[in-house]
Amino acid sequence: xxxxxxxxxxxxxxxxxxxxxxxVAGVVGLILSGGFVHDIFSQLGEALIHSQSGHLQIARTGYxxxxxxxxxxxxxxxxxxxRKKIMAxxxxxxxxxxxxxxxxxxxxxxxxxxxGEGVEPDREARLGSxxxxxxxxxxxxxxxxxxxxxxxxxxxLRLAPGDWVTLVINxxxxxxxxQEFQVVGLFQTFSKxxxxxxVRIPLAAARDLLASGGINTLVVSLKRTEDTLPIAMxxxxxxxxxxxxxxxxLQLNDFYAKTVKMYDIQFGVLRIIILLMVLLSVVNSVNxxxxxxxxxxxxxxxxxxxxxxxxxxxxxxxxxxxxxxxxAGVLLGVILALxxxxxxxxxxxxxxxxxxxxxxxxxxxxxxxxxxxxxxxxTILAAFIPALRVRRIPIVDALRQSI
Numbered sequence: 001x002x003x004x005x006x007x008x009x010x011x012x013x014x015x016x017x018x019x020x021x022x023x024v025a026g027v028v029g030l031i032l033s034g035g036f037v038h039d040i041f042s043q044l045g046e047a048l049i050h051s052q053s054g055h056l057q058i059a060r061t062g063y064x065x066x067x068x069x070x071x072x073x074x075x076x077x078x079x080x081x082x083r084k085k086i087m088a089x090x091x092x093x094x095x096x097x098x099x100x101x102x103x104x105x106x107x108x109x110x111x112x113x114x115x116g117e118g119v120e121p122d123r124e125a126r127l128g129s130x131x132x133x134x135x136x137x138x139x140x141x142x143x144x145x146x147x148x149x150x151x152x153x154x155x156x157l158r159l160a161p162g163d164w165v166t167l168v169i170n171x172x173x174x175x176x177x178x179q180e181f182q183v184v185g186l187f188q189t190f191s192k193x194x195x196x197x198x199v200r201i202p203l204a205a206a207r208d209l210l211a212s213g214g215i216n217t218l219v220v221s222l223k224r225t226e227d228t229l230p231i232a233m234x235x236x237x238x239x240x241x242x243x244x245x246x247x248x249x250l251q252l253n254d255f256y257a258k259t260v261k262m263y264d265i266q267f268g269v270l271r272i273i274i275l276l277m278v279l280l281s282v283v284n285s286v287n288x289x290x291x292x293x294x295x296x297x298x299x300x301x302x303x304x305x306x307x308x309x310x311x312x313x314x315x316x317x318x319x320x321x322x323x324x325x326x327x328a329g330v331l332l333g334v335i336l337a338l339x340x341x342x343x344x345x346x347x348x349x350x351x352x353x354x355x356x357x358x359x360x361x362x363x364x365x366x367x368x369x370x371x372x373x374x375x376x377x378x379t380i381l382a383a384f385i386p387a388l389r390v391r392r393i394p395i396v397d398a399l400r401q402s403i
Contacts, residue, residue: 002316009317015289019318019379020325022281026274027329027375028336033270034367035337036345037263039360044190044256045225045249047357051131051189053252054096054219055228056235058086061245063216064252071100072172075214076244086220089235091227096123096219099206103169105199107157114153116167116199118206118215127221136161136185139200147181151188152196159183167199171211179209271370275378282318282382290314290386314387315380322379326372333371337361 009016049055059067063074076082083095099118104111121139128138139148147167149159159165161183168178181201188195207213222231228248236246250257300310341360349356 002320004313006320008313009320012289015285015292016321019282019285019289019321020328022278022285023322023325023375023379024329024332026278026281026378027326027371028333029274030271030371030374031330031333031367032337032340032361034267034371035361035364036359037267038362038364038367040263041260042362043357043359044259047190048253048256049225049249051128052191052194053249054127055222055225055249056220056232057247057252058082058218058220058235058239058244059216059247061243064245064247067100067216071102071216072210072212074216075212076216076218077214079215079218082244083218085238086218086235089231089238091223091231092220093223094123094126094221096120096127096221097203097215098217098219099203099210099212099214100216101169101206101210103167105153105157106166106168107159107163108166110157111168112153112157113197114167114199115197116169116201116206118203119200120203124200127219132188134186134188136183138185139202140184141202143182143184144202144205145179145181146184146202148185148187148200149183150195150198151186152192153198154183154186156196159186161185167201167209169209171209173211177209177211179205181205271374275374278375278378279382282379283385286314286318286383287386290390310390311387314390315383318379318383319376322376325379326375329375330368330372334363334368337363 057064060074060076063071067074079097083097086092086095097120101116101118103114103116105114119139121141121143125138125140134151135154136148139146147165149157154160157165163183165181165183166178167181168176171177187200203215220231220235222228228250232246232248239246300313338361341362344358344360347357347359
């Protein structure tokens with residue numbers, strides 16, 4: 001039966017080619033759209049990790065819910081032993097200390113409220129590959145009175161590298177403290193809102209301003225983003241009972257999860273549309289092929305073949321077409337994905353961002369498997385309707401089609 005099915009497929013070349021074209025087009029469309037969406041997810045996630053949040057952040061319990069209003073109430077007093085303990089964990093690349101504060105930034109003419117971070121410049125430079133320096137340079141360890149500004153904040157205060165500004169903050173005891181800083185660089189991240197309010201100064205300077213020796217968070221950089229969840233679970237278990245909590249970059253960037261959910265729904269709708277297109281195209285092609293061969297099927301039944309065997313033959317013919325078409329679609333989709341990725345797709349900045357980027361088509365095994373399965377299943381399902389119609393045609397009526 002399989003040999004006969006193969007002969008029939010090769011015999012009706014025009015109809016077979018039409019069916020194959022529909023399958024290949026559907027599978028390629030799924031691979032390219034799925035790879036494009038996964039690239040968006042990956043680039044957005046890496047930009048957030050390497051410009052702001054890191055892979056993990058460790059802080060006092062409750063800091064991530066209420067610490068933004070009163071960061072001084074959630075200080076880690078002795079961070080160095082904790083840093084060494086985390087650094088010993090497998091998969092951890094680096095651990096950074098950060099101290100958060102809020103205050104006013106004065107350029108001699110106007111004040112603007114800011115959110116600030118005291119950071120370790122050298123370590124932040126290694127993590128911050130997703131932070132683009134628009135002017136000047138990154139903060140260095142030797143810049144004791146240096147400051148980096150978000151591009152939006154610098155534009156609002158009309159500041160440039162080399163300018164001096166005054167930072168005024170409240171200490172935990174309620175006193176006002178101020179210090180002069182020189183702007184060394186302007187940065188741009190994936191978040192427009194963050195760039196409009198953020199400043200970064202050396203950790204030592206932040207501690208002097210706040211008269212505090214503690215920090216708010218330990219930012220953990222991992223060797224592989226894929227290891228985020230297992231390492232977070234391991235660290236949470238080891239820090240149990242210490243009054244510390246571990247949050248992943250996914251928990252710290254809530255809008256990322258919402259973006260992924262939105263695109264997943266859109267891609268799900270696209271999959272359904274492509275499935276229906278393949279199904280309708282194949283149904284039409286198979287219908288035409290089957291009803292051109294009604295006389296042939298009538299002859300088979302007149303020679304003693306049951307109608308069930310005719311249905312089986314039609315289904316097996318379409319299984320062969322489905323396997324060949326889906327395989328060809330996957331191969332062509334991978335080739336096109338590699339070619340498009342080599343060229344790149346220039347993309348405008350997403351909502352609430354200023355950074356444009358170059359998108360690519362990622363080759364994702366789950367997307368390849370899903371596209372292959374949809375191509376095969378749609379083709380086989382499309383064969384059932386015309387096959388069952390042939391089964392109900394009386395042998396005499398089927399034989400008349402040969403006359």
